[in-house]
Amino acid sequence: xxxxxxxxxxxxxxxxxxxxxxxxxxxxxxxxxxxxxxxxxxxxxxxxxxxxxxxxxxxxxxxxxxxxxxxxxxxxxxxxxxxxxxxxxxxxxxxxxxxxxxxxxxxxxxxxxxxxxxxxxxxxxxxxxxxxxxxxxxxxxxxxxxxxxxxxxxxxxx
Numbered sequence: 001x002x003x004x005x006x007x008x009x010x011x012x013x014x015x016x017x018x019x020x021x022x023x024x025x026x027x028x029x030x031x032x033x034x035x036x037x038x039x040x041x042x043x044x045x046x047x048x049x050x051x052x053x054x055x056x057x058x059x060x061x062x063x064x065x066x067x068x069x070x071x072x073x074x075x076x077x078x079x080x081x082x083x084x085x086x087x088x089x090x091x092x093x094x095x096x097x098x099x100x101x102x103x104x105x106x107x108x109x110x111x112x113x114x115x116x117x118x119x120x121x122x123x124x125x126x127x128x129x130x131x132x133x134x135x136x137x138x139x140x141x142x143x144x145x146x147x148x149x150x151x152x153x154x155x156x157x158x
Contacts, residue, residue, distance in 0.1 A: 002153045004051035004085075006035045006146070009066040011057065014091040014133050018142050019055045021134060022089060025146020026051070031153060033146070038066045043073035051085040051153040052115070053145070054106050058090050061098035062105050071109045082114030085152050087145055089128040099129035118152055120145075 004026045010016035019035050026033035031051075046052055054070075056063040063071075074081070088106035090099040103126045107117050119125055128141035 008055035021142035022146040025143035029150035031150035058092035058098040086110035086115035091130040103127040
């Protein structure tokens with residue numbers, strides 16, 4: 001059975017809410033999902049999932065060091081994550097706060113691992129973003145991201 005993990009770091013709770021919403025989208029597609037705080041995840045855990053979604057608040061235009069540390073630790077898995085589906089989302093304190101640069105930094109690491117990243121021509125192109133707490137629009141984007149990752153994971157499993 002296909003499995004997806006949604007990993008997040010959240011100091012104020014906004015990114016955690018986004019992670020939970022993303023997990024709901026995965027579940028709606030009948031794919032098993034685990035939503036975990038990054039402190040509860042080791043790099044080797046990534047090997048157990050066909051889809052990996054990372055969420056981070058934006059700090060100085062990039063990801064939180066807790067997410068970066070997981071990605072740095074994942075270097076020892078180089079080539080072993082190839083072909084897995086990857087995606088990202090971010091929250092920040094204001095418009096122009098660096099959400100897209102945060103997501104792109106995460107996606108860059110996933111691409112170096114050889115992971116499959118699917119853009120979005122209709123919604124948040126790189127991944128869902130929220131300014132503060134997720135509003136209705138960003139909540140829908142998170143659920144849509146989870147659904148889209150789950151569908152792609154299932155398609156690749158055939």
